[in-house]
Amino acid sequence: MKNFTEEQLWNFIDGSCTEEERQQIEQALPENEALRLALAERMALHQALQKIEAEEPSMRFATNIMERLPNIRFALPQLVSPKLRRGFLLAMTSLSAAIVVMVLNLPDTSSASGTESMPYVNRWVEWTTSLVNSPITLIIGCMGLSFLLLTFLDGYLKKRFVLKKTA
Amino acid sequence: MSTNTSDGQLIDAVIRGDHAAYRSLVERYQKYVFTITYNVLKNREEAEEAAQDVFIKVYRTLASFERKSKFSTWLYTIAYRTALDYQKKKKYNTRSIDSEESYLQIEDTKSKNPDQSMHQEDLKEKLKAAIRELKPGDASVITLFYLHEKSVQEVAQIMDLTVSNVKTKLHRLREALRSQLEQQLKTEIQDLL
Structure with a gap:
């Protein structure tokens, strides 16, 4: 047992040793009691x-397990993961908050347009008009619609495939 | 349900609403799952309760099983982690492989009965007893590798360990078992020669 470690012997038995090690052990076996x-x-x-x-x-x-199953419904995989859903809702909320803050800080042009009685409404109208023509609106809109579509599909497929258990 | 039906076919049947298919899956794996929980918890009643919870958990989440790994690997991962959760709650007193004296003192039948050769069944029973005395994680490494015939990589995945960690543990554990059962093993070799 001078030349081979215990680990090498186990590797030999498991068949996970190198070809060289295997040959060395096999050659040593006949002469090494x-x-x-x-x-x-x-x-x-x-x-x-x-x-x-x-x-x-x-x-x-097995019977005990089967007796506990009828009241259980499958937790089907979600198309829209809860993490993604939470992240998206957080992003949308942040974006909405940012828009509100931005609009509130827009320069007041109401006196120039003669609608002094409703300055904030005026700002919203101006800002919304400019936003409609922006490509960012299109991107955000598409993302929102995709998210809503996936969420709808998620709910629909879950309802469709959840098993109606027979007690 | 035929015993030749694959796990994948049974899972598909369960998802389609075939209750009997799930029973087939339970019957196919109940012994193995129970062995895993028993090795960790060291108590039959607790182990059976944990093993039942494993199958309930698996049923609940069966539709989310992505089939990237074998069903058995996924099942044993849940079994091992569920057993560990039970163990944390109960704080079982277990022994570690790291201390030689921690092993069960296995009766040396040869010294008591010199003329009686050691039967293979005795060796198996003594091995089982020795494994039961191991630290839960150590016992699981041995049983997953041998009883469940999992590769080192799969054992690492189930137990959330590195491959080298599993290899080292496996090597140490087998050497410890060998030294513990040295006398019986020598008798076994003599019987074979």
């Missing part, structure tokens, strides 16, 4: 471990 014994001992343990049987649960094990 200690190596033969060490390997045989580990092989015996390996074979005994392979023959170990699983523990048996009680006879009613």
Whole structure:
């Protein structure tokens, strides 16, 4: 047992040693009594471990489980993950808040247009008109619609495929 | 349901609403799942309760099983983690492989009965007893590798360990078991020769 470590012997038994190591061990075996014994001992343990049987649960094990199943509904996978949904809602809320803050800070042009009684409404109208023509609006709109479509599909497919359990 | 039906076919049947298919899956894996929970919890009643919870959890989430790994690997991962959760709640007293004296003192039948050769069944029973005395994680490494015939990579995935960590544990554990059962193993070798 001078040349081979215990780990090398286990790797040899598991078949995970290198080809070179395997050849070295095989060549050393006929003339090395200690190596033969060490390997045989580990092989015996390996074979005994392979023959170990699983523990048996009680006879009613499967029945107990089946009796608990009728009230359970499948948690079907979601098309729109909850994380993505939360992230999107957070982004939309932040964007809306940013827009409100931005509009409130726009320069007041109401005196020039003669609508002094409703300055904020005037700002909103001006800002919205300019936003409609912007490509950003189109992108945000598409994203929002996609999200709503996926959420709708998610709900629809869940309802369609959730199993109607028969008690 | 035929025993030749694959796990994938059974899962599809369950999702379509075939209740009996799930029973087939439970019966196919109940022993293995129970062994995993038993190795961690060291108590039959607790292990059975945990194993039942495993199958309930699996049923609830079966439709989300992505089939990127084998069903058994996914199932055993849930079983191992559920057992660990139970163990955390109960704070079981277990022993570690790291200390030699932690092992169950296995009766040396040869020294008691020199003329009686050690039967393979005895060795198996002693091995099972020795494995039961191991720290939960250590016992799981051995049973997943041998009983469940999982590769080192799969064991690492199930137990959330690195491959090298599993290899090292496996090596240490087998050496510890070998030294513990040395006498019985020598008898076994003599019987074979």
